[in-house]
Amino acid sequence: MTDVVQDRKAGRPRLTDVAEIAGVSMKTVSNVINGYQHVAPRTRERVLAAVEEVGYRPNLSARNLARGRSGVIALVVPQLEMPYFSALAGRVIERAEARGWFVLIHETGGVLAAERAALEGSFPQRIDGLIVSARRLSVDDLQVRKDHTPLVLLGEHGYGEAAHHVAIDNVAAARTAVDHLLGLGCRRVAMIGGDPDDTGDPRMRGYVEALEHAGIGVDRNLMRRITTNSGEEGERATRDLLAQAAEPPDGVFAVTDWVALGAIRALHLAGLHVPGDVAVVGFDDIPYGRAVTPSLTTISPDRTAIAELALGMLEAQLSGGTLADPVDQNVPFHLVVRESTAGIGSAPGESQEPVA
Amino acid sequence: MTDVVQDRKAGRPRLTDVAEIAGVSMKTVSNVINGYQHVAPRTRERVLAAVEEVGYRPNLSARNLARGRSGVIALVVPQLEMPYFSALAGRVIERAEARGWFVLIHETGGVLAAERAALEGSFPQRIDGLIVSARRLSVDDLQVRKDHTPLVLLGEHGYGEAAHHVAIDNVAAARTAVDHLLGLGCRRVAMIGGDPDDTGDPRMRGYVEALEHAGIGVDRNLMRRITTNSGEEGERATRDLLAQAAEPPDGVFAVTDWVALGAIRALHLAGLHVPGDVAVVGFDDIPYGRAVTPSLTTISPDRTAIAELALGMLEAQLSGGTLADPVDQNVPFHLVVRESTAGIGSAPGESQEPVA
DNA sequence: CTGAAAGCGCTTACAG
DNA sequence: CTGAAAGCGCTTACAG
Numbered sequence: 001m002t003d004v005v006q007d008r009k010a011g012r013p014r015l016t017d018v019a020e021i022a023g024v025s026m027k028t029v030s031n032v033i034n035g036y037q038h039v040a041p042r043t044r045e046r047v048l049a050a051v052e053e054v055g056y057r058p059n060l061s062a063r064n065l066a067r068g069r070s071g072v073i074a075l076v077v078p079q080l081e082m083p084y085f086s087a088l089a090g091r092v093i094e095r096a097e098a099r100g101w102f103v104l105i106h107e108t109g110g111v112l113a114a115e116r117a118a119l120e121g122s123f124p125q126r127i128d129g130l131i132v133s134a135r136r137l138s139v140d141d142l143q144v145r146k147d148h149t150p151l152v153l154l155g156e157h158g159y160g161e162a163a164h165h166v167a168i169d170n171v172a173a174a175r176t177a178v179d180h181l182l183g184l185g186c187r188r189v190a191m192i193g194g195d196p197d198d199t200g201d202p203r204m205r206g207y208v209e210a211l212e213h214a215g216i217g218v219d220r221n222l223m224r225r226i227t228t229n230s231g232e233e234g235e236r237a238t239r240d241l242l243a244q245a246a247e248p249p250d251g252v253f254a255v256t257d258w259v260a261l262g263a264i265r266a267l268h269l270a271g272l273h274v275p276g277d278v279a280v281v282g283f284d285d286i287p288y289g290r291a292v293t294p295s296l297t298t299i300s301p302d303r304t305a306i307a308e309l310a311l312g313m314l315e316a317q318l319s320g321g322t323l324a325d326p327v328d329q330n331v332p333f334h335l336v337v338r339e340s341t342a343g344i345g346s347a348p349g350e351s352q353e354p355v356a
Numbered sequence: 357m358t359d360v361v362q363d364r365k366a367g368r369p370r371l372t373d374v375a376e377i378a379g380v381s382m383k384t385v386s387n388v389i390n391g392y393q394h395v396a397p398r399t400r401e402r403v404l405a406a407v408e409e410v411g412y413r414p415n416l417s418a419r420n421l422a423r424g425r426s427g428v429i430a431l432v433v434p435q436l437e438m439p440y441f442s443a444l445a446g447r448v449i450e451r452a453e454a455r456g457w458f459v460l461i462h463e464t465g466g467v468l469a470a471e472r473a474a475l476e477g478s479f480p481q482r483i484d485g486l487i488v489s490a491r492r493l494s495v496d497d498l499q500v501r502k503d504h505t506p507l508v509l510l511g512e513h514g515y516g517e518a519a520h521h522v523a524i525d526n527v528a529a530a531r532t533a534v535d536h537l538l539g540l541g542c543r544r545v546a547m548i549g550g551d552p553d554d555t556g557d558p559r560m561r562g563y564v565e566a567l568e569h570a571g572i573g574v575d576r577n578l579m580r581r582i583t584t585n586s587g588e589e590g591e592r593a594t595r596d597l598l599a600q601a602a603e604p605p606d607g608v609f610a611v612t613d614w615v616a617l618g619a620i621r622a623l624h625l626a627g628l629h630v631p632g633d634v635a636v637v638g639f640d641d642i643p644y645g646r647a648v649t650p651s652l653t654t655i656s657p658d659r660t661a662i663a664e665l666a667l668g669m670l671e672a673q674l675s676g677g678t679l680a681d682p683v684d685q686n687v688p689f690h691l692v693v694r695e696s697t698a699g700i701g702s703a704p705g706e707s708q709e710p711v712a
Numbered sequence: 713c714t715g716a717a718a719g720c721g722c723t724t725a726c727a728g
Numbered sequence: 729c730t731g732a733a734a735g736c737g738c739t740t741a742c743a744g
Contacts, residue, residue, distance in 0.1 A: 012482075014721060025731045030723060038729060060481050061420040061427070062721035065736045070417060072458065079446075081643060086442030090435075093461055097480055102428065102458050105449055124453055125416050126368070231647035258647060265649040287437060288644040291587035291614060293621040370737060381715045386739060394713060418737035421720045715744080721736105728731080 013054035022050040033058060060100065072102045073129040073314060076118045078110035083286040084256075085133065088154075091307035092131065099311065101128070110228075112136040121147040129314035150317035152310045156202060164317075164326045166309045168301045168333040174206025175213075176335050177281040177299050178253050182214050184279055184341060186251030190222040192237050192263050193229065193255030203255050203283070221245055229255060234262025242270050250278055257282035257289050257298055264294070264340065279341040294339035305331035369410035378406040389414060416456065428458045429485040429670060432474045434466035439642040440612075441489065444510075447663035448487065455667060457484070466584075468492040477503040485670035506673035508666045512558060520673075520682045522665045524657045524689040530562025531569075532691050533637040533655050534609050538570050540635055540697060542607030546578040548593050548619050549585065549611030559611050559639070577601055585611060590618025598626050606634055613638035613645050613654055620650070620696065635697040650695035661687035 019029045024043060031039050032047040039047075050056075064071040075092050077085040093103045104127065108114035115134045119141065121127065133154040142162040145151075152164045159165055181189050189211065194204035196218075204223075211218055221244065224237035234254055242248055252267075254260035260282030264274050272278050274294055282289060282298040289296035309329050375385045380399060387395050388403040395403075406412075420427040431448050433441040449459045460483065464470035471490045475497065477483065489510040498518040501507075508520045515521055537545050545567065550560035552574075560579075567574055577600065580593035590610055598604055608623075610616035616638030620630050628634050630650055638645060638654040645652035665685050 015723095016721080026722080027724080027732085028730060031730085034723085040729065043729080057481065059421070059426075059721050061417045061425075062736090063723075065415070065417040065421055065738085066721080066723040068723095068736065070415075080449075081439055081443040081446055083437055083439060083442070086439070086445075087437040089442075089461075090437055090463060093436075100480065102460060104458060105445075105461075107446060124456070125413065261647045265647075268649055288647070291617045291621075291644070292648055293624055371739095372737080382738080383716085383740080384714060387714085390739085396713065399713080415737050418720090419739075421722085422737080422739040424720065424739095713744105715742105717742095718740090720739085723736085724734090726731105726733095728729105 013056045015056070015058070017054055018047065018050045018056050021053065022047045069128050070126040071100065072104050072125065072127050073131065073311075074104045074106050074118070074123055074127045076106045076108060076115070076130065076132040076134070078133070078135050079107055080105055083288065084284045087286075088133070088303050088306065091303045092311070095304075095307045095311050099315065101311075108135075110135040116141055119145050119147065119151070121149050128318060131310050131314065150314050152313045154306060154310060157200070158328050159326070160328075161326055164313050165328045166306050166313065166331060167329075168299075168306075169330045170202035171206040171209065173283070173299045173301075173333045174203040174253070175210040176206075176333075177283065178207050178210035179214075180297070180335055180337070180341065181251035181253060181279055181281060182210060182216075184251070186249075186279055187216065188219070188222060188247065188249045189216075189251040189253060190224070190238075190241060190249035191253045191255075192224050192234055192241070193226045193259050194223050194253075195225050196220050196223045207253055222249055226255075226259065229259055231258050231262035231265070234259030235266045236262075238263040238266035239270070242266065242272075248272060248278065252278055252280045254280065254282050257284045257286045257296055260296055260298070260340070261288065261292065264292075264296075275339065275341050275343055281341060285336055289338065294343075297338045297341040298336050300334050300336045302332045302334075368415075369412045371412070371414070373410055374403065374406045374412050377409060378402045425484050426482040427456065428460050428481065428483050429487065429667075430460045430462050430474070430479055430483045432462045432464060432471070432486065432488040432490070434489070434491050435463055436461055438614075439644065440640045443642075444489070444659050444662065447659045448667070451660075451663045451667050455671065457667075464491075466491040472497055475501050475503065475507070477505055484674060487666050487670065506670050508669045510662060510666060513556070514684050515682070516684075517682055520669050521684045522662050522669065522687060523685075524655075524662075525686045526558035527562040527565065529639070529655045529657075529689045530559040530609070531566045532562075532689075533639065534563050534566035535570075536653070536691055536693070536697065537607035537609060537635055537637060538566060538572075540607070542605075542635055543572065544575070544578060544603065544605045545572075545607040545609060546580070546594075546597055546605035547609045547611075548580050548590055548597070549582045549615050550579050550609075551581050552576055552579045563609055578605055582611075582615065585615055587614050587618035587621070590615030591622045592618075594619040594622035595626070598622065598628075604628060604634065608634055608636045610636065610638050613640045613642045613652055616652055616654070616696070617644065617648065620648075620652075631695065631697050631699055637697060641692055645694065650699075653694045653697040654692050656690050656692045658688045658690075 015026050015029050019026045029047050032044050060071050080086055089105055096103045115137045129150040131152050139159050139162045142159055153159055154166055156170050191207045194207055195201055208218055224241050226233040226237050252263050254263050260280055264280055267274055267278050274280055282296045285298045285300035289298050371382050371385050375382045385403050388400050416427050436442050445461055452459045471493045485506040487508050495515050495518045498515055509515055510522055512526050547563045550563055551557055564574055580597050582589040582593050608619050610619050616636055620636055623630055623634050630636050638652050641654045641656035645654050
């Protein structure tokens with residue numbers, strides 16, 4: 001209460017203050033602030049001048065209470081510390097701010113139970129929308145969902161008709177990566193992290209397509225499954241491959257940059273030179289990739305586009321009200337060529353390292 | 357009566373619903389939920405049972421509106437994508453959730469103007485508290501601050517009497533890192549990122565103290581300044597040092613892990629082996645350090661402790677109201693020994709890689 | 713230890 | 729195109 005009183009004294013301007021100065025009712029001020037049509041231009045100007053004069057900023061708690069919303073959307077990711085997700089989170093926060101939304105970041109550790117719980121709105125507070133980057137969630141989980149909070153899924157795997165989804169075209173991206181290796185003259189291209197038996201794995205499909213298009217048969221001995229997208233698993237799988245293959249690969253496509261980092265490690269330990277003996281391409285464009293030796297060639301998804309599109313889809317669900325059929329949207333990506341395929345010191349222009 | 361309750365079922369349960377079921381007033385429910393004393397145990401039990409029964413969760417917008425708060429605290433960092441900060445953010449979010457607070461993450465890019473703006477509350481909405489990890493902010497900036505939002509600063513540099521501050525003891529941590537190198541037999545220990553002329557630089561002081569304690573004179577030729585804590589700068593500074601020094605160092609202490617990664621790169625390119633020829637220690641314990649070859653020995657700050665302490669200090673400022681003298685709190689840290697000082701394959705136990 | 717009621721700062725049918 | 733008034737779901741002096 002004391003706070004409130006002091007607040008008044010300090011004169012944090014309210015809607016009524018603006019209305020009084022502009023000589024109009026609260027309703028009109030509200031109309032102007034919320035950008036509704038049908039406000040006389042002159043009135044609008046007077047209101048905006050008053051807003052400016054007192055430095056008015058709406059009290060979001062009051063607005064949300066009146067609107068029956070919380071003003072909070074949740075971004076659910078496996079682990080914020082993973083650079084791919086923190087970079088994504090930065091962009092989501094940025095674009096959400098423009099809409100007056102807070103972003104509640106929630107970590108699942110990539111655990112299925114936690115991902116399911118997020119889907120059912122198990123948050124300490126009410127949320128208006130949900131953006132989920134899931135690792136284990138299946139179409140089934142979405143179909144049995146009871147909660148109706150607007151939802152958009154991110155990530156490699158699509159969910160068909162079960163949910164809205166935003167991602168790069170992973171098949172095309174993987175194919176671009178492998179085409180790059182083939183263009184360098186590689187003929188024995190390994191894939192670390194691809195499951196040859198999972199035809200639903202888009203990166204695996206892109207790998208296969210690229211090879212077939214180049215008239216190179218797929219050699220299962222050059223493919224290795226992994227259990228998690230970690231550096232350790234990448235290293236283990238690559239070591240395994242080197243131990244079993246009759247001849248080492250001359251190119252490696254890794255499903256993520258982390259895995260690529262592990263693969264490079266295994267190659268080094270086996271006495272192979274990157275990219276001299278083996279060229280390596282990763283996926284995600286995490287900042288580590290620029291800091292290591294050799295720096296990492298990778299697929300860079302347009303994270304800003306992912307964030308903007310996901311938020312737009314949430315907004316549409318919130319306002320439209322129509323339960324339009326789930327949409328699967330693609331965003332751009334590009335190949336970033338660095339030393340792991342082009343050679344040490346070959347990419348002097350690549351210097352967008354974080355400022356820290 | 358029952359009809360009324362069922363009618364309400366359409367919406368989310370409110371405080372009144374709980375009150376009705378428990379047969380008490382809203383006030384009493386509020387008291388129980390907010391953990392106030394002086395509620396008869398039996399009444400409390402009835403209320404809690406009702407809360408449980410309907411799955412009541414308070415509407416934070418309404419609560420904050422009534423309390424005259426926003427329920428939002430801002431966490432200001434240079435860049436979320438930097439793993440040190442995203443890891444920190446994860447812990448802050450976690451601890452804030454326990455207090456019913458949202459965390460608004462704000463990036464400054466390490467730019468002074470942006471850091472100053474954050475200090476003055478230039479947020480799209482009102483915030484209850486501010487945790488700032490600043491790169492450029494000085495004591496002067498704090499002294500001219502007009503805004504009175506509770507504030508806690510993080511980061512390497514303390515601000516004396518000018519502000520509350522939470523950090524590890526950077527002098528002790530740096531000394532621990534250098535002691536480790538000395539214990540390994542290093543005698544020519546370089547420091548990358550230390551400014552020999554800035555006596556206020558705690559990591560530099562720790563470096564000097566360690567050398568002096570070991571009876572080794574400080575050799576200015578082994579110290580190199582950098583302009584940003586980036587891999588590139590670390591590489592450039594190290595290359596510079598190698599070019600100018602009569603004899604290469606046998607140990608390197610880098611001010612951050614990023615810088616250490618760059619230093620290792622320069623050492624490799626100069627044909628030096630890490631740790632065979634030169635042992636390297638970094639600072640921060642970013643996850644990259646576990647994924648690269650050689651994995652990085654580093655100083656690991658207790659980020660959970662930083663988060664909890666900072667939030668506790670904010671809470672104290674919010675409730676206490678007393679403008680107690682600014683406190684400078686230390687949290688624990690520890691040295692993590694990995695391959696960059698111990699040798700390849702030497703640290704099999706170090707495998708806490710992120711689950712991604 | 714508990715209740716009745718005012719008030720937090722907005723939005724939004726409903727009139728005009 | 730604009731106004732007066734109810735209501736969103738809480739907290740909190742103020743009484744009892």
